[in-house]
Amino acid sequence: MAAQGKQGRIYGGLSSADREAQRRQSLLDAAIDQLIAGEKLTVRGVCARTNLTSRYFYENFRSTDELAETAYDTCVAELAAAVTDAFATPAELDAQIASAMTVLVASLEANPRAGHVLFSYRINNPLISRKRQESTAFFAQITAETVGDAAPPGIDAVQAAHFVVGGVTQLLSVWLNEGEKRSDDDNTGSAPLDGPAVARLATTLITALAAQLAR
Known part of the structure; x- marks a missing residue:
């Protein structure tokens, strides 16, 4: 069920703003994991770790340097x-x-x-x-x-x-x-x-x- 609220549709108890924040944090966590592992930071690698598409990456960050x-x-x-x-x-x-x-x-x-x-x-x-x-x-x-x-x-x-x-x-x-x-x-x-x-x-x-x- 989805409900309309001030922060957009609610899915699974999360507003669109909550989901956006969650995706951004997931990308940051994935970047930290890649860096700690000594891997080269890439859009493809971060997206693979988060199961997110590149669309969500570029909604949050302009480049891997910014990430x-x-x-x-x-x-x-x-x-x-x-x-x-x-x-x-x-x-x-x-x-x-x-x-x-x-x-x-x-x-x-x-x-x-x-x-x-x-x-x-x-x-x-x-x-x-x-x-x-x-x-x-x-x-x-x-x-x-x-x-x-x-x-x-x-x-x-x-x-x-x-x-x-x-x-x-x-x-x-x-x-x-x-x-x-x-x-x-x-x-x-x-x-x-x-x-x-x-x-x-x-x-x-x-x-x-x-x-x-x-x-």
């Missing part, structure tokens, strides 16, 4: 908001940094698919590579802003933050990719990297930067 960019932005948005909120919480700088890194690691553990989009070694997509650079720049900027303008003469706080955030990014990449490798090969025999330990090490790196700049 990849939207998928990446969707994954990073929640992480960026959580870290920004943690840095913005009134507290001593060391506590702010510790809170931000704990929140970041916990968010990556809670949403590993997003973590893989941000850090997986399998993804070889030029647009994703560019987006990763933009994310690094964003986190370096808020790190520098948190430290403030206490840097000594001749030291660029943003450049210093890029150096440290690059190291933290590499740490997170190793941590997440190690988990991915372990899922591919259960006979590694090595202990998994510990999330809280990763958060503490990241905190130490950024706190050390803050201490150097505040001298």
Whole structure:
């Protein structure tokens, strides 16, 4: 049975707007799955994963680049908001940094698919590579802003933050990719990297930067 409502015909309890949103989310999920698998992102591949026709693809996205960019932005948005909120919480700088890194690691553990989009070694997509650079720049900027303008003469706080955030990014990449490798090969025999330990090490790196700049 179909009923007419303000949002269009109702089929199976879903309005046309609901169905459109569902299709869009399916396309985003399929894109994330393809990227994580290391596959080239194609309209045909995404449509095959979703059982949708190319018509529905182009109703939502102009190209696979736009789809990849939207998928990446969707994954990073929640992480960026959580870290920004943690840095913005009134507290001593060391506590702010510790809170931000704990929140970041916990968010990556809670949403590993997003973590893989941000850090997986399998993804070889030029647009994703560019987006990763933009994310690094964003986190370096808020790190520098948190430290403030206490840097000594001749030291660029943003450049210093890029150096440290690059190291933290590499740490997170190793941590997440190690988990991915372990899922591919259960006979590694090595202990998994510990999330809280990763958060503490990241905190130490950024706190050390803050201490150097505040001298």
